Amino acid sequence: MTSINSRSRTLGGLVFVSLIAACGVAGPTVAQSVGEKTGANSVLGVSPTTEDFVLQAAQSDMFEIQSSQLASEKGGDKVKDFAVKMIEAHKTTSGQLKTAASGKNAKLTIPTEVSSSQKSMLDDLNGRSGDDLADQYVDDQVSAHKDAVSLFERYAEGGENPELKAWAAKTLPDLKHHLEMAQSLDK
Template structure:
């Protein structure tokens, strides 16, 4: 294969990787094995909390009793972690702004849930909660191991056991 053509093929297949958001499980940092930046961590964690809270607010109305019970815990716990994150980030808000609304990907997942009711909603809600908590565990583990901000690393390590517990609860309810 000619070097110029090989380079063109390599660039073509790698372009989608660089088009991804830089944080979270699917971000370029994960793909290339780099540690996650503080800004990406804060953004991804805030989006995760917002998604889990908003989807749980829907579950409180559309889900069965099992979903409503789980949702109450998610709303309480994720609002608390969002508040704690805000307090930690507040002195550095210029360097690390918190997102004010969901990104397109998370919003699309909420929009899909809004179209469902009853058993169909409950099944989809728990599937989303499993996926969201798996991503959150990965995010917290990665930043806890390699993050550069000591206060946020400690926060990630503090949150991790509770998020793992949420994941196990979501998995047990998803079956």
């Protein structure tokens, strides 16, 4: 009996350790919490951690800029003006985020690449042109801005870093306006 209990505890412990490692809790290479990565925090209205907020806000800006550059070059007149506005607006917010994230209360690392899913979306856009690119770009913009509005709302409401929290609240109206503009292109 002792042998079976001992093996069960060992096996149970191995399963537990494996689950923790699989969730990314055990290693320092975790880029994003499980709640943010799966979207559970957004659905539940849970504020992201400061690290998650900075990661997602920076990646969102990079995606907006890169996808808008493609749209302004290959997407045609339907989206060109909007794309140029998005490039300028998100270059501005990228600079503001870098300043806020490097402030005396933060010292956070800004990512230098979009997420793997955003990379796939950019690759997809790059393979398109004209109205086909414009239609997909608009769909991507609506989705990306909905995500950004949720992220900024949640951080502005319950964020940990006062400077970033204030910046999120200040930036939120512009993101909501971008979402409205993207939705109007979708009609």
